Amino acid sequence: xxxxxxxxxxxxxxxxxxxxxxxxxxxxxxxxxxxxxxxxxxxxxxxxxxxxxxxxxxxxxxxxxxxxxxxxxxxxxxxxxxxxxxxxxxxxxxxxxxxxxxxxxxxxxxxxxxxxxxxxxxxxxxxxxxxxxxxxxxxxx
Numbered sequence: 001x002x003x004x005x006x007x008x009x010x011x012x013x014x015x016x017x018x019x020x021x022x023x024x025x026x027x028x029x030x031x032x033x034x035x036x037x038x039x040x041x042x043x044x045x046x047x048x049x050x051x052x053x054x055x056x057x058x059x060x061x062x063x064x065x066x067x068x069x070x071x072x073x074x075x076x077x078x079x080x081x082x083x084x085x086x087x088x089x090x091x092x093x094x095x096x097x098x099x100x101x102x103x104x105x106x107x108x109x110x111x112x113x114x115x116x117x118x119x120x121x122x123x124x125x126x127x128x129x130x131x132x133x134x135x136x137x138x139x140x141x
Contacts, residue, residue: 003050003079010046010079013039014086018118021097025107028097036094043087050080085121093117096128105135 017039024031058077060070072078093114100110113131117124 003075010083017090021093021114024097040087040091043083047080047083089121092125
């Protein structure tokens with residue numbers, strides 16, 4: 001098992017979760033089970049296994065940007081960082097979909113937020129929160 005192989009397995013798995021979120025109006029329960037629980041759980045197990053096996057081989061630390069860069073010179077730890085992003089961004093996307101459904105938001109309005117969260121993480125979360133705020137303001141007016 002190599003970091004490249006695990007990378008090639010983790011990416012499509014996460015993409016499956018994002019696809020489920022995009023199609024969530026047709027099966028919200030299955031989507032939430034897959035995108036909010038099962039896929040992030042599998043990614044978390046992979047992340048934890050890589051960290052336990054390879055953390056001690058890292059040369060860096062979290063005390064400076066140079067320290068983080070040194071950690072990511074180790075391909076296993078770089079993979080762990082990437083899987084961390086995949087899992088947490090997907091969890092945020094699943095929360096956005098759940099929140100949008102609960103608040104009665106049109107799914108078409110949610111889709112650009114999901115895409116932005118998938119591609120740019122925190123910027124997508126910011127976009128979703130701005131959309132929620134603008135909808136609340138419009139309802140209050």
